[in-house]
Amino acid sequence: MRNNSVLYYFIATCMVAFCVAFFKSDDLMLPLRNWQAMKFLDQSKGYQAIGKLKSTQGQDEDAIKTAEKAYLLAPANMTIARNLAKVYYKVDPIKGLDHWENIIKMPGATLGDRIHLVNLALKGATRPNERSQNQKIRLNSERKYFLEVARRQLALLSKDHRFRERREFQMTKAEYLAEVGNPETALAEIQKLRAKEDGKDPLIDLIFCRIAIRFNRPELVEEAKSLLRKLAEGDGQTAIEAIRHFSLVHLVRPLAQEEIVELQVLLEKNNPSVVDRLRLLSLELDVAKDSDERNRVISKCASIFDLSVDSDLVVYSNWLGKMGQMEVLLEVLPLSRASRSEDLFKIRLAALANLGRFEALEIELEQSNVLQAYWRYAFGARALSASRKFTEVKIKLNKLVDAIYDDNRKVIAVCKWFAESADEPSLCYILEKLSNDSRYEIFCAEGLLRHRGATAKLADIQKWISILALDKPVDLKLQNVRLYWALLSQNPTKAELKEWLNLSNQHLAHAPNDLQFRITAGLALLRNDLPIEALSILENAPGKAISRPPWKLTRPAWTKIYAVALARNQRTEESIDLANAVAKRSSSRAETIALSAIFPSGHKQ
Known part of the structure; x- marks a missing residue:
């Protein structure tokens, strides 16, 4: 009996040792992790195929969740990394582009990856303008970001003899040149390329x-x-x-x-x-040409769908909305039909909002219970906002924040909806309410920068960028952005200016051709009363022509900094000409006010 007990404990000890060794061994666990990662990759592709990129329900799987799980298990797998960047780009082009920039630093990155990144940046830069003026300001800011990504990547590629003469690089460079004017x-x-390929x-x-x-x-x-x-x-x-x-x-x-x-x-x-x-x-x-022809085309479109199927009706209704056919949309999607699906009901309410029928919207919200409570608050706030009932809007938005607070998927879905609805005041109110919670601090900082960056005060922009920079301390570009906005402060100490100058020089040493880094260094030199050195940094880029900006077409605030450098170097006529060329182009409110305060003489010496 005693021998049996000894044998039992021996076997148990061996099993425990084996399990510990198994799960601690990379040789044994790596294949298992890769296998699980590929399963998540297949699931992500499946969700993409049916259009389920991001679920509004926290517990539901979707293309992004499964892509992220696959990436966590196998971050070095290029196929998995590309898939995550792809789904990110579909939902948020800026986030997707940021991930693509990480991919091209991976050992398995190819020229195709680099060219694809530039093409995505150019695609983002050419997105159609939206109707809201605030959105146009925001899109213009995003366009500059996309074009800067494309310029930076092409400048890097142009330095490498392996890529410089490749057809793919020359094609993409031509598209970039066309896009920047x-x-x-x-x-x-x-x-030249067409003549070389002779139509092949x-x-x-x-x-x-x-x-x-x-x-x-x-x-x-x-x-x-x-x-x-x-x-x-x-x-x-x-x-x-x-x-x-x-x-x-x-x-x-x-x-x-x-x-x-x-x-x-x-x-x-x-x-x-x-x-x-x-x-x-x-x-x-x-x-x-007339209503009969329009009705014929609309009927022709309807014929390619089975409108008894919710998913088909969603696509058809969205097309009608995009084409501005709101009255037809409401006929196709009566309340009785829309009330059977949350997605359809949201489309109907959006059509009512676009037609300005906010009273009807509020009535239908009361009559139907298909929407979850938080969506009812969102649409209710949208209706009240349009009716300029701002006190009641805040009450609804406060209830909305309380309803979505504990579910980040709901937060993201609601914020995206308000952005697409062009109700930026309500969106920014939500972001500000959530920004004090550490879970949402970064998300809110990104959102407020994107939607209020053009009009916000300098102190707010500095605060939001500091939050993002602290989250990514190794992101040199982000640290440089933070430094740029710090240099726009009106009353820094001499010690701060000296510290910022040293820091800008350190940044520039890592990326001497990057326009953003040169602008920051130039501004730091100007603020330290070193105009000759500032002009040298701004004018003399060590790279090729593609890294030298056309100053009249670049970001207006940066052009004004260059104009100041010209004026401080007695090149007054050039400074005046450049300042006049960008006078009608708008910078962000914070930059405009800050530069006017820092350099009150404008282009004068």
């Missing part, structure tokens, strides 16, 4: 078409149309891409209804997606 050079670059590369032809259309010279637009029509008559993805490009043509030379119908016939030969069909239907609706 240099279409002549861009066109010359792409025409449709991607080069498509880039030529985009640049030619942006140039908007009649003969170039006609050449682009002719080339696109030829490509559209082919098969496969190239034909689909060519047909998509006709949306750009339509912006500068509206297509005739017959041309659009011809494109629809060509599109149907290539097993098109619903999105591609809707794109052409949008063009056809845009050129409809």
Whole structure:
């Protein structure tokens, strides 16, 4: 019996030792982690396929959650890292771009990854303008960010002989030049590539078409149309891409209804997606001459869906809303039908809000219980805000914050909805209410910078950027942004100015070609009464021409700093000319006030 007990304890001890060794051994655990990571990757791709990028319910899985789990298990796997960046970009282009910048630093990064990052940045820079003036200010700020990312990456690529002469780099560089307002050079670059490839590369032809259309010279637009029509008559993805490009043509030379119908016939030969069909239907609706034609196009669109299925009805209703057909949307989506689905009910309420029928919106909110309480508060606040009942708005928003406070998914969904609804005062109120909680401090700082950065006080901007910089102490670019805004302080001590100058020099040593770092260093030198050194830093970039900014087109506040440097170096006429060139372009309120206070003489010596 005693021998059996000894044997039992021996076996148990061996099992424990084995388990400890198993779970502590990277050799044994790594395959298991990779296997689990690939499972999460497959789930993420599945959620992307059905459009479930982000769930509003904290407990539900979605494309982002599963992509993040996969990345945590296998952060060095390039496929998994790319997937996470992809889903981030779909939900938040700035966050996605930030993750792509991390990817290109990984050992497995390729030229394709770098070029893809630049293309995504250019795509973000060309997003359509929204209607709200506040949103236009915000989008303009984001556009500058996207173009700066593209410029920075192209400057890095241009230094590497492995990439500099590659066709992919030259194509992307041409697109960047066109986007920043240099279409002549861009066109010359792409025409060289076209001559070299002799029509064998449709991607080069498509880039030529985009640049030619942006140039908007009649003969170039006609050449682009002719080339696109030829490509559209082919098969496969190239034909689909060519047909998509006709949306750009339509912006500068509206297509005739017959041309659009011809494109629809060509599109149907290539097993098109619903999105591609809707794109052409949008063009056809845009050129409809009367209500009969508009109704025909709307019916044609309805015919590609099964409107008894909620998911189809959601897509169709969203298309109607995008096209401004709110009355039709309300007919297609009566209250009785919308009340069966939270997504459909939100679309109906949004249509009522767009039509200014806020009383009806409030009544329908009371009549239906399909929405969860927090969405009822959100729509109620939106209606009251439009009716300028600001005291009641705050009451609703306070209830909303209390309802979403403990669920970050709800917080993100609600904030995104208010941003898309162009109700930025309500959005910023929510962000400010949540900003005192450490869980939401960073999210709120990012949101307030994005939505109030153009109009906020300097002290607020400094506070928000400090929160972000403290969260990422190794992010040199973010630390440099923090330093730039510190240098805009009106009454720093001499010791602070000296410390900031030393810090700006340290930053610049790591990235001497980066315009942001040069501006910060130049500003630090000016504030320390070293104008000769400031002008040298701003004018003499060690890199190639792509790293030297066209000052009249760059960020107005930065151009003004350069103008001050010119004036302090007795180059008064150049300073005046530059200051006048950007006089009508707006900087953020904080930058404008700060620079006027720091350099009250403007361009004078």
